[in-house]
Amino acid sequence: MFRLLHVLVLLFVAVFGLISLTALAQTPDEVLAVIQSDAQANNPAFQGFSSARGESFFKQTHGNELSCSACHTGNPAATGKHAKTGKAIQPLAPAANAKRFTDTAKVEKWFKRNCNDVLDRVCTPQEKGDVLAYLLTIKN
Amino acid sequence: MLSNNRKFLRTIAIAAVLMEVMMPVAMAEQDDGERSNKYMTTAANAKWKAECGACHVNYPPNLLPAKSWRVLMSGLDKHFGSDASLDAATAREISGFLEQNAGSEMFASQMFVSRGKPVLRITETRWFRNKHDEVSQRDWDSPKVKSPANCTACHAQAERGDFNEDNVRIPN
Numbered sequence: 001m002f003r004l005l006h007v008l009v010l011l012f013v014a015v016f017g018l019i020s021l022t023a024l025a026q027t028p029d030e031v032l033a034v035i036q037s038d039a040q041a042n043n044p045a046f047q048g049f050s051s052a053r054g055e056s057f058f059k060q061t062h063g064n065e066l067s068c069s070a071c072h073t074g075n076p077a078a079t080g081k082h083a084k085t086g087k088a089i090q091p092l093a094p095a096a097n098a099k100r101f102t103d104t105a106k107v108e109k110w111f112k113r114n115c116n117d118v119l120d121r122v123c124t125p126q127e128k129g130d131v132l133a134y135l136l137t138i139k140n
Numbered sequence: 141m142l143s144n145n146r147k148f149l150r151t152i153a154i155a156a157v158l159m160e161v162m163m164p165v166a167m168a169e170q171d172d173g174e175r176s177n178k179y180m181t182t183a184a185n186a187k188w189k190a191e192c193g194a195c196h197v198n199y200p201p202n203l204l205p206a207k208s209w210r211v212l213m214s215g216l217d218k219h220f221g222s223d224a225s226l227d228a229a230t231a232r233e234i235s236g237f238l239e240q241n242a243g244s245e246m247f248a249s250q251m252f253v254s255r256g257k258p259v260l261r262i263t264e265t266r267w268f269r270n271k272h273d274e275v276s277q278r279d280w281d282s283p284k285v286k287s288p289a290n291c292t293a294c295h296a297q298a299e300r301g302d303f304n305e306d307n308v309r310i311p312n
Contacts, residue, residue, distance in 0.1 A: 084222065085196040086286055109227070116223035 028094045028101035032132050039125035046126070054134030057127055062119040068131070076138050093138035101132060184301075185237040187230055195224065197291045197298050199262055201241035208258040209238040220261075263288040275310070284311040 032049075040046045058068045058076070071089055072080040077096035080089035091097040101107055115123040123131075183201060192198050201209065213235040217225040226234070259265050272288070279285060284293055291298035294310050 082195055084220070084287075086290060087196055105227075109225075113223040113225060116217075 026102050026104060028132065028136060031101045031104055031107055032129060032136070034104055035125050035129040035132060039129055042125050049126070049129040049133040051130070051134040051137045054130035054132070058131055058134060064118055064120060066118050068114065068118060076135050077140050093135050093140070095136075095138055095140040101135070183237075183241040185234065188234045188237050191226060191230060191234060193299075195222070196289065198301075199291075200301055200303075201238045202243045203262045203265070203267075204238075204243060204260075205258065206239040206242035208260055209235065209242055211258050212260050213238065261289070279310050282311060 036046075036049070039049075058072075059074060061067045061070075066083060071083050072092045076093040077091050079091055081087070082089060090099070092100055094100045111123055111128055115121065115127075188201075189198055204212070212219075213231060216231065217223050262268055268288075280288060282293075286293070291303070294308050295303050296309060297304075297307055
């Protein structure tokens with residue numbers, strides 16, 4: 001009886017430990033899947049993400065002075081620099097920085113802020129997915 | 141009666157001018173007395189460090205009065221031209237930390253401009269200007285400095301909260 005209780009407790013810890021781990025750490029592909037379900041909900045005619053579209057979106061300006069690459073540089077595997085404060089920005093491409101796109105809340109926080117700075121509006125799920133698809137093509 | 145009023149007003153005006161003149165002296169004395177801990181900020185909060193420090197030096201909370209932090213934290217979506225918005229829970233925690241460790245009221249009286257608006261940039265406080273009055277325009281304009289908000293350009297240990305004058309190295 002005592003042993004059974006032990007086994008049950010161990011099982012409980014293992015299962016919940018795994019659940020909380022996956023809740024905390026996501027892979028960039030999982031983050032992309034979340035964005036994709038947003039995109040599908042947003043647009044019934046959604047046809048997938050395009051890394052080529054993501055790359056041009058990343059590198060061009062959108063009416064404002066800044067582009068994504070203004071701070072993240074034209075090479076997302078390189079260390080960037082904050083346009084105003086000069087503070088170093090760690091590489092954005094997951095291949096160069098394993099911490100990137102592993103936390104949906106953090107991803108959403110930065111998309112909201114940076115899209116407002118670059119485009120004066122929030123980005124659509126299509127735009128976010130295109131950019132992430134592009135970043136996932138970058139090799140370190 | 142009229143002349144009495146006038147005399148009274150003149151006394152007030154003189155007192156105000158005197159206070160204005162004496163204030164930096166009083167501040168300087170206070171400075172020297174507290175030299176050991178004045179330049180070292182030990183107060184820290186993990187969220188403050190991570191969130192504010194993502195874009196800039198973690199400016200010490202004691203360099204602005206609580207009212208300034210309150211106004212600044214209520215406008216993070218337009219934070220000196222950038223969107224720095226936070227979720228409500230994080231913003232609340234950081235605001236609490238900043239206000240608890242904010243500059244003293246005595247210090248605060250130096251921070252407010254005459255229109256009664258709180259100063260939001262540490263670099264615009266009279267305290268900051270007095271402290272940096274010997275820095276030449278050429279040094280401010282240096283591409284390695286770029287902005288007076290770039291503490292680490294000269295205070296290499298700024299990230300650790302160390303602004304000790306003896307450790308200042310102005311880049312060439």
